[in-house]
Amino acid sequence: MIVPMKHLTLLCVAKEGEKALEALRDLGCVHVDFSGAASAAFAEAKGALADAERAVRVLAKAAKEASAEAADARFEAVRNADLVKAVLKAEAERQALVDTAEALRQTVRKYEPYGDFDPALAKSLLDRGIDLASVVDLPDPLPTERLSETRRKLAETEAAATAIQCALAALNHRARAILDRYPELRDRMAFAAARDALATQGVVSWIEGWVPQDAVPKVRAKAVTKAWGILLRDAEPGEDPPTLVRPPRMFRSVAVLFAGLGIAPAYTESDVSVPFMCYFSLFFAMLVGDGAYGAIFLAATLFGWWKTRPRGEAEHRPRAVRSWLTLLTVFSSATVVWGVLSNTWFGAGIPWCRDWPTVRWLADPSYNNMMLLCFTIGVSHLMLARLWNGVCKWPDSTALAEFGWAGILLTMYLVTNTIVKIFPAFPAWGYWVGGISIALVFLFTVKPSELKAHGAELGMLPLSIMSALGDVISYVRLFAVGLASVKVAENFNMMALDVAHVGHVWWTSALLAVGMVVILLVGHGLNLAMAGLSILVHAVRLNTLEFSNHKGVSWSGHAFRPFRRESVRP
Numbered sequence: 237m238i239v240p241m242k243h244l245t246l247l248c249v250a251k252e253g254e255k256a257l258e259a260l261r262d263l264g265c266v267h268v269d270f271s272g273a274a275s276a277a278f279a280e281a282k283g284a285l286a287d288a289e290r291a292v293r294v295l296a297k298a299a300k301e302a303s304a305e306a307a308d309a310r311f312e313a314v315r316n317a318d319l320v321k322a323v324l325k326a327e328a329e330r331q332a333l334v335d336t337a338e339a340l341r342q343t344v345r346k347y348e349p350y351g352d353f354d355p356a357l358a359k360s361l362l363d364r365g366i367d368l369a370s371v372v373d374l375p376d377p378l379p380t381e382r383l384s385e386t387r388r389k390l391a392e393t394e395a396a397a398t399a400i401q402c403a404l405a406a407l408n409h410r411a412r413a414i415l416d417r418y419p420e421l422r423d424r425m426a427f428a429a430a431r432d433a434l435a436t437q438g439v440v441s442w443i444e445g446w447v448p449q450d451a452v453p454k455v456r457a458k459a460v461t462k463a464w465g466i467l468l469r470d471a472e473p474g475e476d477p478p479t480l481v482r483p484p485r486m487f488r489s490v491a492v493l494f495a496g497l498g499i500a501p502a503y504t505e506s507d508v509s510v511p512f513m514c515y516f517s518l519f520f521a522m523l524v525g526d527g528a529y530g531a532i533f534l535a536a537t538l539f540g541w542w543k544t545r546p547r548g549e550a551e552h553r554p555r556a557v558r559s560w561l562t563l564l565t566v567f568s569s570a571t572v573v574w575g576v577l578s579n580t581w582f583g584a585g586i587p588w589c590r591d592w593p594t595v596r597w598l599a600d601p602s603y604n605n606m607m608l609l610c611f612t613i614g615v616s617h618l619m620l621a622r623l624w625n626g627v628c629k630w631p632d633s634t635a636l637a638e639f640g641w642a643g644i645l646l647t648m649y650l651v652t653n654t655i656v657k658i659f660p661a662f663p664a665w666g667y668w669v670g671g672i673s674i675a676l677v678f679l680f681t682v683k684p685s686e687l688k689a690h691g692a693e694l695g696m697l698p699l700s701i702m703s704a705l706g707d708v709i710s711y712v713r714l715f716a717v718g719l720a721s722v723k724v725a726e727n728f729n730m731m732a733l734d735v736a737h738v739g740h741v742w743w744t745s746a747l748l749a750v751g752m753v754v755i756l757l758v759g760h761g762l763n764l765a766m767a768g769l770s771i772l773v774h775a776v777r778l779n780t781l782e783f784s785n786h787k788g789v790s791w792s793g794h795a796f797r798p799f800r801r802e803s804v805r806p
Contacts, residue, residue: 238507239796240449241267241477245442247465253441256464257430260443261423263458264800265451267478268443273429281425284320288414288421291323295411298404316413323407326400333397340390344383350375352383419802430799445799446477476503480796483509489559489566490516495795499780502793506624512779513566515617519775520567522610524767525718526725527575528582532764533568537561582760583725604658606715611658614711615649617778618704621787637680641704641786643673648705674701707782717770721763728759 244266248256260266314322355378379386434443447455452468459466471477479500481491490513494500501507524530540561544553579585579595589595597605619642626638647670653659678694732752780791 237482238501238503238505239480239482241446241471241480241503241796242449242452242468243471243475243477244445244447244455245467246445246459247440247442247467248462250436250439250441253434253436254431256441256462257427257434257443259458259462261427261430261799261801263454265454265798266445266447267796268430268433268445268799270426270429270433273432275428275432278425278428278432281421281428285418285421285425287324288320288417291320291327292411292414294323294327295404295408295414298401299408302398302401302405316410319407319410320414323404326404330397330400330404333393333400337390337393337397340386340393343379343386344390347375347379347383347386350383354382355379423801423803426799446796448480448796471503476794478796479503479793481507481509483507483513487513489513489562492556492559493563495556497776497780499791500793500795501789501791505789505793506628506787508779508784508787508789511617511620511783513563515613515783516775516779517566517570518613519714519778520771521570521574522714522718523721523770523774524571525574525578525721526580526582526763526767527572527578528580529760529764529767530568530571530573530575533564534572537564537568540564580722583722583727583729603715603719604656606719607656607712608653608658610711610713610715611649611652611708613714614708614778614782615645617711617783618645618707618786621783625786625788633680633683635680636676640673640676640680643669644677644701644704645708645786647673648701648708651705652708707786710782711778713774713778717774721767721770724763724766725760728755728763731759732756 246256246260246266350373353372358374359378430443434441447468455466455468458464479502481494481500482488483490487510490509493513493516494509521530524533540557544557544561546552575581576589577594578598579589579592585595590599598609600606622638622642622645626635626642629635629638647666650659650662650666650669654662674697678697681697682694732755784791
């Protein structure tokens with residue numbers, strides 16, 4: 237469900253404004269709009285956080301590109317509180333040296349063809365009127381110093397830049413001290429933004445925000461103890477409350493997927509968490525298309541569960557980590573089940589499983605069964621959206637139009653299967669379903685009183701019907717991408733086997749065996765990476781575009797983010 241929100245206006249004595257903000261932060265259930273924050277304190281806090289993030293990136297890059305063994309001890313005495321400034325200062329010095337080295341390098345390239353001559357001597361001779369151009373080839377203009385001197389400066393500059401890079405690499409082990417300050421820095425920035433949002437007039441200060449309906453008693457109780465004045469009301473037309481999605485407990489982990497994708501339904505829209513997670517799991521399995529890959533994902537997820545396990549009574553696994561691990565467990569398990577049903581393991585099949593009914597049905601050489609499955613999944617997904625709309629709108633007459641759209645989708649499903657020859661002919665009952673459905677949509681999409689304002693929507697009906705046909709057909713991507721993944725795996729397997737059969741003597745066989753292993757690792761690793769990309773592209777699209785368009789979910793909302801403390805109290 238999408239949790240109902242109440243608009244909160246909180247009033248307090250002006251001199252108690254900051255204490256009220258601290259109490260509100262400790263309460264941790266009020267969403268405050270910080271978009272207008274522009275004070276110097278906010279800019280300073282935001283800059284401190286940005287500097288810390290940049291310092292961590294600098295240290296990570298230095299550790300990756302330089303050796304810490306050759307580093308000096310220039311940063312050993314730097315305190316953790318001064319670490320960010322020291323890192324950024326050193327990085328600025330290193331970048332200046334890099335820029336200087338590049339300028340010197342260009343100078344060397346420019347004057348290298350002329351050799352290591354003395355420009356001062358050449359200038360002196362030219363000033364005396366001696367025509368050197370007839371004897372030697374001189375550059376114009378003359379360099380300011382000998383080429384050897386420029387090369388010496390270049391070497392010194394490069395060595396100095398490398399020394400700083402190595403020193404930063406040696407400092408990377410202290411990056412954790414910077415990371416540990418992130419919550420404190422975010423708290424500073426949020427508090428500065430809240431202070432900007434606190435309005436004051438005379439002796440009264442006030443701040444506005446949004447509170448989940450079930451947290452209202454908590455706010456009221458705090459208001460009594462702090463002597464605040466509060467005004468709570470429902471959202472008014474034109475307002476844009478934040479969206480707090482709270483799915484059923486079994487599906488609650490999908491919220492982190494929404495956060496990871498940066499999407500949220502609008503406050504007035506529906507919570508589609510349950511169908512999103514169910515169908516996304518199915519799409520994940522079909523797009524990866526290989527049980528062995530699912531087993532790899534599952535093994536990695538189980539390792540994640542073990543690695544993040546609480547190691548003490550006071551330690552808890554972060555909620556976001558737990559949610560991601562839950563999602564990956566579901567998705568990878570679904571992929572293993574698909575591998576069992578289709579008998580696909582690293583692009584090959586287990587011989588004694590080839591006669592299983594599901595394997596034989598999915599392995600139809602004409603691919604008709606797989607396409608039928610994809611179209612069936614697609615029409616069920618889209619019809620669910622329309623039927624859901626109809627139930628929500630009932631008993632309003634527009635509910636009949638939604639039921640009509642469900643019938644049109646079913647008709648397009650029949651048309652699609654007839655076009656690709658899965659069905660030998662379009663069934664007779666399909667004409668009745670299509671005709672009645674179009675009539676319902678035409679008659680009940682727009683009420684008679686709204687014809688003047690929205691009647692043009694009826695003129696777009698033929699295009700909308702064709703779009704529905706395209707939506708159903710688009711689910712064939714589940715078959716196409718999954719098949720491509722399997723074929724790529726099969727081809728790498730064949731390449732590896734071809735290499736293994738080449739050798740004749742023991743030492744060539746050993747080398748070819750190594751080559752075979754490399755081919756398999758590279759090939760299947762590449763296939764795994766492509767599978768992950770296809771999930772981001774196709775599984776997300778089918779849920780957030782095709783399904784959401786029919787459900788009426790625009791994903792135009794902004795997530796509920798309460799004003800609360802992230803850092804641990806000292």
